[in-house]
Amino acid sequence: MIDLLLSILRGLPATFGVTVSAFLIGAILAVPLVLMRRSRSILLRLVARIYVDILRGIPPIVWLFIIFFGIGNGFVTLSAFQAATLGLGLVSAAYLCEIYRGGFLALSKSQEEASIALGFTRLDTLRFVLAPQVVRVSIPGMATFLVSLLKDTTVASAIGVRDIMLYASQEAQAAGGGFMPFIMAALLYILLSIPVAYFSRRMDALMRRRVSK
Amino acid sequence: MRLTDPDQIVRLKDINVRYSGFHAVKDVDLEIKRGEVIAIVGPSGAGKSTLLRTINMLETPHSGELSVGDFRFDVSKTLTAAELLKLRRATGMVFQSFNLFPHMTVERNISLPQMRVLGRSKAEADARTAQLLERVKLADKAHSYPSRLSGGQQQRIAIARALALDPQVMLFDEPTSALDPELGLEVLAVMRELARDGMTMIVVTHEIAFAAEVADRVIVMANGAIIEQGTPDAVIRNPTSERTRQFFRAILDRQ
Numbered sequence: 001m002i003d004l005l006l007s008i009l010r011g012l013p014a015t016f017g018v019t020v021s022a023f024l025i026g027a028i029l030a031v032p033l034v035l036m037r038r039s040r041s042i043l044l045r046l047v048a049r050i051y052v053d054i055l056r057g058i059p060p061i062v063w064l065f066i067i068f069f070g071i072g073n074g075f076v077t078l079s080a081f082q083a084a085t086l087g088l089g090l091v092s093a094a095y096l097c098e099i100y101r102g103g104f105l106a107l108s109k110s111q112e113e114a115s116i117a118l119g120f121t122r123l124d125t126l127r128f129v130l131a132p133q134v135v136r137v138s139i140p141g142m143a144t145f146l147v148s149l150l151k152d153t154t155v156a157s158a159i160g161v162r163d164i165m166l167y168a169s170q171e172a173q174a175a176g177g178g179f180m181p182f183i184m185a186a187l188l189y190i191l192l193s194i195p196v197a198y199f200s201r202r203m204d205a206l207m208r209r210r211v212s213k
Numbered sequence: 214m215r216l217t218d219p220d221q222i223v224r225l226k227d228i229n230v231r232y233s234g235f236h237a238v239k240d241v242d243l244e245i246k247r248g249e250v251i252a253i254v255g256p257s258g259a260g261k262s263t264l265l266r267t268i269n270m271l272e273t274p275h276s277g278e279l280s281v282g283d284f285r286f287d288v289s290k291t292l293t294a295a296e297l298l299k300l301r302r303a304t305g306m307v308f309q310s311f312n313l314f315p316h317m318t319v320e321r322n323i324s325l326p327q328m329r330v331l332g333r334s335k336a337e338a339d340a341r342t343a344q345l346l347e348r349v350k351l352a353d354k355a356h357s358y359p360s361r362l363s364g365g366q367q368q369r370i371a372i373a374r375a376l377a378l379d380p381q382v383m384l385f386d387e388p389t390s391a392l393d394p395e396l397g398l399e400v401l402a403v404m405r406e407l408a409r410d411g412m413t414m415i416v417v418t419h420e421i422a423f424a425a426e427v428a429d430r431v432i433v434m435a436n437g438a439i440i441e442q443g444t445p446d447a448v449i450r451n452p453t454s455e456r457t458r459q460f461f462r463a464i465l466d467r468q
Contacts, residue, residue: 114312117269118378119301119330121294128325132316 007171008184011164014081015192018153018161021085023146026092033097035126038104048097055094061155063087068159084156092149099141103134136207143200147193164188221280222247222382222413223268228277228288230263230437237263238274239437245382250414252424252445255434256460261417262386264434268415269304269384270297282381302330305375309387311367313359313374319346320355323374330378338377345373349403365396369403376407383407385416421464425449433457 036048055063068083078086107130115125157166168185172178223245230238238260245251253261266272267288268281274288282303286292292300313322320342327338346352349369351362359367368388375383385404389397401423408414408427418424424431425445433441433448433456441448441457452458 110308110310110312111314113271114306114308114314117271117301117304117306117308118326118374119298120326121298121329124329128329129314136316 004171004181005184008164008167008181008188011162011167012188014156014161014163015150015153015165018081018084018088018156018163019146019150022088022092022153023149025085025089026094026096026149027142029089029093030096030100033093034100034104037097037101052094052097055091056098058091060088060091060152061158063091064155064159080156080160083159084153084161088149088153088156092145095145096142099138099145100134102141103136103138104130106137107133139203139207140200143196143203146196150193150196151189220246222249222282223415224278224280225264225268226278228264228267228279229275230260230267230272231275237437238267241277241437241439243432243439245413245415248411248413249430250408250412250428251416251430251432252428253415253417253432253434254419254421254424254460255440259434260437261434263437265384265386265415265417268382269301269306271306302378303381304384305378305380305382306384307368307371307375307386307388309390311359311364311371311391313367313371315359318356318358319351319362319370322359322370323377326374327377341377342373345377346370348406349373363396364392365399368392368396368400372400372403372407382413382415385414385418387417387419389418389420419464421449421461433460435460 033048033051036044037052039045039048058066064084064087067087068078068080071078071083111129111133112125115129120129153161153163154165157163157169160166164185168181171181175181221244223243225241225243228238228241228243229236241264243264253265255261263272267274267279270279270288270292276289279286279288281300284296284299284303286296286300313319314325317325320339323342323345324335324338327333327341328335333341343352343355346355349372351366351369351373354362354366354370359370362370372383372388388404389400392400397420401420404414404416404423405427416424416428428445430442431445431448432439433452433454435456441452441454448457449461452461
């Protein structure tokens with residue numbers, strides 16, 4: 001039992017690594033993406049829109065295969081970990097872009113109007129007035145997405161990333177079936193997701209206390 | 214090109230604003246002198262707010278000429294970002310819904326625009342902020358967040374925020390309409406004091422008593438046009454047009 005747990009725990013760094021790296025890539029890449037989505041230029045809006053629609057439309061596992069066996073074998077060599085991180089990061093950017101966009105839509109138009117009337121530049125309006133408020137309203141959505149991303153990283157095992165799922169499958173095969181390894185994997189994923197949910201609730205409560213109407 | 218009369222600070226000439234299929238402001242001409250207090254009244258949908266918002270180009274007119282301070286713009290051409298910035302620095306605006314920044318303290322609400330728009334240092338900006346908070350009698354609220362304040366207090370903060378940028382003219386868009394009568398009074402008191410200090414003010418309002426007492430000139434709008442203007446006495450007590458008479462009767466009968 002302990003042996004089994006220790007064996008599966010070897011996958012923790014990869015699961016954790018893919019989740020955090022992909023989330024960071026997505027969170028950063030989603031910023032220019034959402035600005036394009038809100039741009040005055042039709043072309044920029046269209047490009048961002050197409051990106052979001054495509055990346056959300058492809059199942060993550062298909063997308064990882066494309067990156068790992070397609071791009072990974074062609075121009076550059078990518079390790080399984082790199083391919084999984086990049087692939088899921090690009091998908092995350094699409095989802096997080098939409099979460100940020102929801103945040104912008106939740107803000108009343110009057111905040112932007114007040115900034116314009118004060119003589120703020122567009123950049124200052126974004127930086128000092130809109131972005132801080134968008135971040136605040138986006139936190140719950142981002143946390144929910146992070147938990148779902150954590151679970152989605154299991155597809156990385158399909159291209160050989162040595163994550164919790166991969167070790168659990170190996171143990172199950174070695175034991176000639178049996179579902180204990182998967183139960184253990186399930187518990188591990190739950191344990192990992194609890195702190196995220198807790199942190200998100202704390203942040204949300206904190207922000208609400210400050211700026212509540 | 215400068216304004217011909219040095220006393221003149223705002224001039225609108227043949228201003229037209231159209232929304233899709235709706236002519237909101239029709240051929241409006243308006244000249245305002247330095248230090249003058251103008252009250253714009255009229256039924257809702259008359260184009261009062263739209264007209265006010267064209268003065269700092271929050272609303273883009275379809276055609277016409279606009280002069281504020283030393284700047285003169287032909288609004289049928291697209292203004293550059295620099296021109297718009299100049300215009301907005303010359304004007305201060307107070308909105309019906311206050312529009313303070315909810316994630317900043319009162320002090321930062323007033324100081325940040327000074328730092329970003331006028332390039333004042335934090336120390337200079339905060340000093341000016343303290344002085345203005347004193348003036349609107351909210352010095353003790355510097356470190357509160359707007360959500361902790363009453364509507365009347367928020368609106369006084371919003372006035373201080375606009376004044377901090379030393380505008381040449383202040384625009385008020387129904388500043389007391391979102392407030393219950395008592396809270397409205399404290400806002401009107403601040404505005405009255407501002408008028409006494411010689412600030413040029415254009416106020417869209419339903420507060421006829423305030424208009425009668427403080428305004429130098431009352432302008433009545435209906436259907437996108439100015440239908441009557443003059444001293445409060447003349448316009449409110451002896452209106453010439455039937456439409457104006459009907460409007461004031463509706464308001465005065467209520468009180």
